Amino acid sequence: xxxxxxxxxxxxxxxxxxxxxxxxxxxxxxxxxxxxxxxxxxxxxxxxxxxxxxxxxxxxxxxxxxxxxxxxxxxxxxxxxxxxxxxxxxxxxxxxxxxxxxxxxxxxxxxxxxxxxxxxxxxxxxxxxxxxxxxxxxxxxxxxxxxxxxxxxxxxxxxxxxxxxxxxxxxxxxxxxxxxxxxxxxxxxxxxxxxxxxxxxxxxxxxxxxxxxxxxxxxxxxxxxxxxxxxxxxxxxxxxxxxxxxxxxxxxxxxxxxxxxxxxxxxxxxxxxxxxxxxxxxxxxxxxxxxxxxxxxxxxxxxxxxxxxxxxxxxxxxxxxxxxxxxxxxxxxxxxxxx
Amino acid sequence: xxxxxxxxxxxxxxxxxxxxxxxxxxxxxxxxxxxxxxxxxxxxxxxxxxxxxxxxxxxxxxxxxxxxxxxxxxxxxxxxxxxxxxxxxxxxxxxxxxxxxxxxxxxxxxxxxxxxxxxxxxxxxxxxxxxxxxxxxxxxxxxxxxxxxxxxxxxxxxxxxxxxxxxxxxxxxxxxxxxxxxxxxxxxxxxxxxxxxxxxxxxxxxxxxxxxxxxxxxxxxxxxxxxxxxxxxxxxxxxxxxxxxxxxxxxxxxxxxxxxxxxxxxxxxxxxxxxxxxxxxxxxxxxxxxxxxxxxxxxxxxxxxxxxxxxxxxxxxxxxxxxxxxxxxxxxxxxxxxx
DNA sequence: CTGAAAGCGCTTACAG
DNA sequence: CTGAAAGCGCTTACAG
Numbered sequence: 001x002x003x004x005x006x007x008x009x010x011x012x013x014x015x016x017x018x019x020x021x022x023x024x025x026x027x028x029x030x031x032x033x034x035x036x037x038x039x040x041x042x043x044x045x046x047x048x049x050x051x052x053x054x055x056x057x058x059x060x061x062x063x064x065x066x067x068x069x070x071x072x073x074x075x076x077x078x079x080x081x082x083x084x085x086x087x088x089x090x091x092x093x094x095x096x097x098x099x100x101x102x103x104x105x106x107x108x109x110x111x112x113x114x115x116x117x118x119x120x121x122x123x124x125x126x127x128x129x130x131x132x133x134x135x136x137x138x139x140x141x142x143x144x145x146x147x148x149x150x151x152x153x154x155x156x157x158x159x160x161x162x163x164x165x166x167x168x169x170x171x172x173x174x175x176x177x178x179x180x181x182x183x184x185x186x187x188x189x190x191x192x193x194x195x196x197x198x199x200x201x202x203x204x205x206x207x208x209x210x211x212x213x214x215x216x217x218x219x220x221x222x223x224x225x226x227x228x229x230x231x232x233x234x235x236x237x238x239x240x241x242x243x244x245x246x247x248x249x250x251x252x253x254x255x256x257x258x259x260x261x262x263x264x265x266x267x268x269x270x271x272x273x274x275x276x277x278x279x280x281x282x283x284x285x286x287x288x289x290x291x292x293x294x295x296x297x298x299x300x301x302x303x304x305x306x307x308x309x310x311x312x313x314x315x316x317x318x319x320x321x322x323x324x325x326x327x328x329x330x331x332x333x334x335x336x337x338x339x
Numbered sequence: 340x341x342x343x344x345x346x347x348x349x350x351x352x353x354x355x356x357x358x359x360x361x362x363x364x365x366x367x368x369x370x371x372x373x374x375x376x377x378x379x380x381x382x383x384x385x386x387x388x389x390x391x392x393x394x395x396x397x398x399x400x401x402x403x404x405x406x407x408x409x410x411x412x413x414x415x416x417x418x419x420x421x422x423x424x425x426x427x428x429x430x431x432x433x434x435x436x437x438x439x440x441x442x443x444x445x446x447x448x449x450x451x452x453x454x455x456x457x458x459x460x461x462x463x464x465x466x467x468x469x470x471x472x473x474x475x476x477x478x479x480x481x482x483x484x485x486x487x488x489x490x491x492x493x494x495x496x497x498x499x500x501x502x503x504x505x506x507x508x509x510x511x512x513x514x515x516x517x518x519x520x521x522x523x524x525x526x527x528x529x530x531x532x533x534x535x536x537x538x539x540x541x542x543x544x545x546x547x548x549x550x551x552x553x554x555x556x557x558x559x560x561x562x563x564x565x566x567x568x569x570x571x572x573x574x575x576x577x578x579x580x581x582x583x584x585x586x587x588x589x590x591x592x593x594x595x596x597x598x599x600x601x602x603x604x605x606x607x608x609x610x611x612x613x614x615x616x617x618x619x620x621x622x623x624x625x626x627x628x629x630x631x632x633x634x635x636x637x638x639x640x641x642x643x644x645x646x647x648x649x650x651x652x653x654x655x656x657x658x659x660x661x662x663x664x665x666x667x668x669x670x671x672x673x674x675x676x677x678x
Numbered sequence: 679c680t681g682a683a684a685g686c687g688c689t690t691a692c693a694g
Numbered sequence: 695c696t697g698a699a700a701g702c703g704c705t706t707a708c709a710g
Contacts, residue, residue: 010465012703023681028705036679058464059401060703063686068398070461077432088428093416096449105461108447110435122409122444125397126349126687127466148392260629286625290599351687362697367689375695399687402702465703 011052020048031056032066062126071099071313072123072131073306075110076142090302091134091156097303098310104129106310116141124149130313132306136162152316154309158201158326166316166325168308172202172282175298175331176209179280180252183296183339184213188250188278192222194237194262196229196254206254206282221245226258231287234261242269250278250339256287256297263291263338278339293337301329350391358387370395371405401465410438410652411462411470412645414449415481429641430473430495436642437649443468445649455480463488469652471645475501491655493648497540497665505655505664507647511541511621514637514670515548518619519591522635522678523552527589527617531561533576533601535568535593545593545621560584565597570626573600581608589617589678595626595636602630602677617678632676640668 013031017024022041030037030045037045048054062068073095075088096106107128111119123131123145130152136143136159143162146153155167184191193210196203203225211218224241226233234253238261241248251266253259259281266277273279273293281288281297288295308329312322352370356363361380369376369384376384387393401407412434414427435445446467450458462470462484469491475482475498482501485492494506523530532549535542550557563580565572573592577600580587590605592598598620605616612618612632620627620636627634647668651661 014703024703025682025705026680029680032705034705038679041680055460055463057402057703058460058466059398059407060686061464061705062398063396063402063688064703064705065686066705075431077435092414092447092449096416096451096454100451100454100457103457105457106449108431108449110431110445110447112435112439115435115439118439118442118444121394121397124394125400127397287629290626290629292631353687363687364689364698365696368696371689373689377695380696396687399702400689402704403687403689404702405689 010057011054012057013054015052016045016048016054019052020044067129067317068127069104070107070128071095071104071310072128073106073108073134073309074119074123074131074142074146075108075134076137076140077110077112087300087302087305088134090300091306091309094303094306094308095132095310096306098307098314102314104310104314111142116145120145123151130154130317132309132313152313154312154316156305156309164323166312166322168305168312168327168329170202170300170305171328171330172205173209173212174328175333176206176252176254176282177213178209178331179282179296179298179333180210180213182333183250183252183278183280184217186278189217190222190245190248191217191219191250191252192224192241192245192248194234194241194251194253194258195223195225196258197227198225203254210252222248226254229255229257231257231261234258235265238262238265242266248277251280253279253281256281256283256285256291256295259295259297259338260287260291263293263295267292274337274339280339284334288334288336291338296333296335296337296339299332299334301331304329349396350393351396352393354391355384355387355393358391359383406468406656407466408443409446409467410434410443410649411467412445412447412473412648413458413462413470413481413485414447414473415476415479416449416451426639426641426644427473429639430645430648433642433645433647434471434649435645437646437653441653443649443653450481455484459484462490469493469656471648471652491652493651493655495644495648503662505651505661507644507651507666507668509541509639509644510667510669511544512548512551513667514672515545515591515593515621516552517548517670518621518635518637518672519549519552521672522589522591522617522619523556525617528556529561529584529587530556530558530589530591531563531580531584531587533573533580533590533592533597534562534564535597536566537564542593549591561587565593568594568596570596570600573597574604577601577604581605587616590619592618592620595620595622595624595630595634598634598636598677599626599630602632602634606631613676613678619678623673627673627675630677635672635674635676635678638671638673640670643668 013027017027029035099106131146133155136155153165155165158169191214195207224237226237251262263279271277281295284297284299288297352366356366368374438445470485472494475494492504494504497508530553534546563576565576590601602618610616620634623636623638627636
């Protein structure tokens with residue numbers, strides 16, 4: 001507890017009790033909202049609290065056994081997480097929205113690989129009621145820290161190796177299928193895809209969604225995997241795709257950057273979008289809005305991810321067992337001009 | 340403190356003392372690193388800690404008077420802050436980097452207007468050693484909460500009404516002057532600006548930077564204020580600017596979205612950029628990279644802002660008085676193709 | 679319904 | 695150098 005310079009001394013519950021002429025236990029009961037306290041006593045306590053400027057000391061409260069009312073959102077920094085940034089803040093906002101309803105304080109903890117020791121102290125130090133992991137890598141040591149602390153947890157992404165921790169994921173497969181399917185309804189026949197790196201679960205899911213939506217028209221030759229999620233990688237993969245199938249009439253980019261790269265390639269090559277070629281992306285990021293023509297794409301439910309994780313930990317705090325829980329948060333397709 | 344389901348009971352310092360055959364006080368001294376402890380005792384304690392799996396209880400520590408080792412970055416949500424998102428995560432990363440050196444845990448607290456009560460409990464509850472405000476509005480009640488708690492603080496942006504709190508701001512004026520000045524060196528004569536909304540300090544600062552860099556060539560007629568920072572507002576303001584001065588040969592957009600809108604307008608109208616018209620922006624956001632041609636712009640020092648705030652609170656924890664401190668964090672111009 | 683008392687786990691002077 | 699003891703501020707049974 002930081003010492004306030006020159007600040008008198010913080011009022012304690014005892015000060016309130018004395019000012020109100022009532023015992024400390026009763027004040028505690030009233031403040032905590034447990035057990036009966038006479039109206040008369042309540043009035044006196046309220047007045048006394050105001051008078052002495054009392055604020056409960058969280059540390060003392062917790063030491064005595066009360067829950068901390070703090071729920072952490074843990075961000076393992078060095079991860080590629082900070083690349084997909086917009087999702088992070090969206091999660092924060094969503095989680096906060098759900099937590100506030102229960103009067104729980106959202107506490108975002110960010111830690112690099114070098115901070116795991118300090119993080120462990122914090123996690124196991126008893127200040128937290130639960131932990132949400134913004135992005136756990138496979139075998140992430142943070143998971144163990146949370147487990148050791150015996151804290152209710154929730155995680156985003158699918159982690160088959162963590163069956164006991166409820167998870168929420170973006171419905172990548174469904175979102176991809178939806179936008180690709182609708183793009184195809186117009187009668188496109190030669191459909192290609194710029195896929196994301198196969199080492200990523202989300203890339204695989206989107207590919208699967210694409211395949212199922214393409215159905216009979218699916219042609220493995222027309223799927224090119226990009227080295228990563230960047231615009232540059234999209235340029236390279238797009239060139240290859242165009243080489244393989246100059247007669248393409250529709251393309252799904254596994255994210256907006258890839259799709260945008262393809263649009264630039266196509267338009268630069270003299271084709272019209274969506275006239276000659278329909279193109280759709282995924283993410284609803286800046287890329288999609290800035291593209292010429294603007295990309296039709298799939299919006300990520302970032303806030304919903306945060307809200308859902310918050311809901312999961314709250315339910316566990318309430319005693320529910322959420323083993324095996326996995327919910328896919330639906331996406332929303334955003335139609336613009338590229339398809 | 341959350342109760343771990345089925346977890347035995349957490350080891351306390353007393354368990355360690357018993358396992359090591361040493362008194363509790365000595366264990367504490369060793370763990371805290373205060374006072375002398377014999378090598379023999381240290382060895383036994385280390386072993387015992389490992390054996391019983393001891394982790395200090397943060398609440399108890401704090402109750403007994405130790406600092407919490409937690410520093411908050413407070414994000415007042417509903418603000419326009421989440422619009423300028425990339426800066427937020429940059430600040431988090433920067434602050435964390437500085438704090439970890441002192442073994443301080445960064446704790447991001449996010450709160451909407453409806454959460455101020457809960458936030459107040461957290462801030463004054465004794466869990467924090469200091470607070471950094473990501474974006475304080477004028478007269479922000481959070482400032483008062485922090486003051487009441489007697490916590491060392493730091494803030495971003497300029498707040499003349501808060502002379503006692505050290506502040507860090509982006510050098511908007513300098514950054515604007517720098518990029519505009521260099522753009523003009525080529526000999527442009529009719530220089531316009533799409534200014535940001537005048538109610539914002541940063542908009543005013545950038546305008547001032549523009550004016551000083553334009554010097555003799557400055558013409559108030561060629562400055563049009565956009566309604567807000569959006570692309571759409573840029574389109575409207577850009578149209579007006581073009582109407583006022585069809586012979587423009589250089590334009591400074593107070594942010595990238597405004598500048599990008601202007602580029603689109605100009606190119607759409609048949610002019611070449613940077614041939615006929617040089618255009619520069621501010622922020623180094625996605626807009627600048629996606630623009631055709633890509634925008635030359637000014638990069639915001641988001642991480643530096645976080646690092647600086649962290650430095651400020653650390654110094655105050657160490658006893659320094661930082662009254663009146665204001666540092667302007669330098670920006671960096673990024674040259675691309677639009678000028 | 680409301681006191682008095684014990685206890686949460688640690689730290690810090692104070693003796694030894 | 696290292697114990698024993700008091701105290702940090704609150705909560706929770708337990709008596710009354």
